[in-house]
Amino acid sequence: EDKVVQSPLSLVVHEGDTVTLNCSYEVTNFRSLLWYKQEKKAPTFLFMLTSSGIEKKSGRLSSILDKKELFSILNITATQTGDSAVYLCALAGGTSYGKLTFGQGTILTVHP
Amino acid sequence: NAGVTQTPKFQVLKTGQSMTLQCAQDMNHNSMYWYRQDPGMGLRLIYYSASEGTTDKGEVPNGYNVSRLNKREFSLRLESAAPSQTSVYFCASSEALGTPRGGYTFGSGTRLTVV
Numbered sequence: 001e002d003k004v005v006q007s008p009l010s011l012v013v014h015e016g017d018t019v020t021l022n023c024s025y026e027v028t029n030f031r032s033l034l035w036y037k038q039e040k041k042a043p044t045f046l047f048m049l050t051s052s053g054i055e056k057k058s059g060r061l062s063s064i065l066d067k068k069e070l071f072s073i074l075n076i077t078a079t080q081t082g083d084s085a086v087y088l089c090a091l092a093g094g095t096s097y098g099k100l101t102f103g104q105g106t107i108l109t110v111h112p
Numbered sequence: 113n114a115g116v117t118q119t120p121k122f123q124v125l126k127t128g129q130s131m132t133l134q135c136a137q138d139m140n141h142n143s144m145y146w147y148r149q150d151p152g153m154g155l156r157l158i159y160y161s162a163s164e165g166t167t168d169k170g171e172v173p174n175g176y177n178v179s180r181l182n183k184r185e186f187s188l189r190l191e192s193a194a195p196s197q198t199s200v201y202f203c204a205s206s207e208a209l210g211t212p213r214g215g216y217t218f219g220s221g222t223r224l225t226v227v
Contacts, residue, residue, distance in 0.1 A: 009152070034215050041200065042116075043155075045215035088154060099145065099170065099209070100216060102154035 002027045004091050006103035014111050016080050021106045023089030024071040029056075033072050034100065035063055038086040046074070055107030079110045118203050121128050125193040125226045127132035133188040135203030143209045144186035144189050145170075145216065146178060155202065161186055162209040193226045200224070213223040 006014040007058065015020055031051045036043035047056040049065035049072060056063050060079075065072045076083055086107050090100040116137045125131055137144065142163045147155040157170030158179040167178050177189045186205075190197060199225050204216040205226060 004154075036215070041220040042120075042218035043216075044218075048215055049155075090155075099157055099160055100148075101171075102156070104152055104154045 001063040002091055002093070002095045002101040003105035004089055005094060006087075006089050006106050008106060009104060010107040010109070011076055012109045012111065013079055017110075018075065019079060019108060021074040021087050021089075021108070023073070023078075023103055024028045025089075025091050026070065027091055027093050028092050030067060030091075032091075033065055034092065035072070037075050038088055038089065038105070039084075043088055076108075079108075081112055083111050084108060084110045088104055116203055116205055116217050117221035118201075118222050123224050125190075125220060126222075127194060127226060129187065129193050130191050131193065131222075133150075133201055133203070134185070135187065135219060136185045137205040137217070138184065139205060139217065140183070141205035141207055141217070143184070143206045144155065144171065144180065145188060145204045145206075146176075146186070146188045147202045147204065148172065148197075149202060150199050153155075158188065158201075188223075193224075195226045198224060198226045199207075 009020045034048045035046040043078040049061045060077045063074045088103040088105045089103040119134045144162040146158040147154045161167045161180040164183045179187045203219040206216045
């Protein structure tokens with residue numbers, strides 16, 4: 001059974017801090033790993049990672065995948081209060097063939 | 113550009129009542145999904161439809177049924193609601209099942225409370 005575990009489950013920082021969110025996984029046949037940001041409502045897509053060692057970057061957010069050690073990290077630099085959200089990691093592949101298996105999420109709170 | 117539209121946004125049911133959650137997408141996506149989100153548990157897949165005319169069970173299908181009415185619409189039905197079904201329900205769609213290019217597009221969710 002595919003498994004996705006995120007850590008930490010919650011994190012409180014101040015504006016300007018840098019945070020690293022972790023996502024480890026177990027899967028039979030890996031296809032891709034996705035990161036989502038969820039504020040009040042629907043999750044919104046951030047990154048999709050398919051290859052090891054290639055960093056995806058969008059502004060202050062970046063993510064990288066390690067397929068050998070089976071994990072991914074999401075970095076946010078110079079955090080802002082608008083980064084406060086739940087960050088979800090999701091796995092596509094293995095027995096679920098394209099259906100996403102989600103981790104529990106990391107609740108990030110950024111104080112001014 | 114509506115994307116994925118879910119109705120209703122909020123609902124309170126009594127134990128044993130039935131209801132249908134509606135979902136429609138306007139992106140010409142082939143695959144659609146229903147997830148539930150509970151505190152500390154991420155999103156769990158209830159049912160999915162790889163393409164029009166097909167539906168399959170996900171991780172937590174018990175107590176639910178689905179209908180893929182056409183390519184645009186995918187509904188979720190609770191036949192006899194139970195308090196354990198209190199949750200936030202999300203509908204999502206993607207171009208195809210095997211390649212979620214750009215990820216799924218999610219609706220804004222339905223907050224369901226069963227008392």
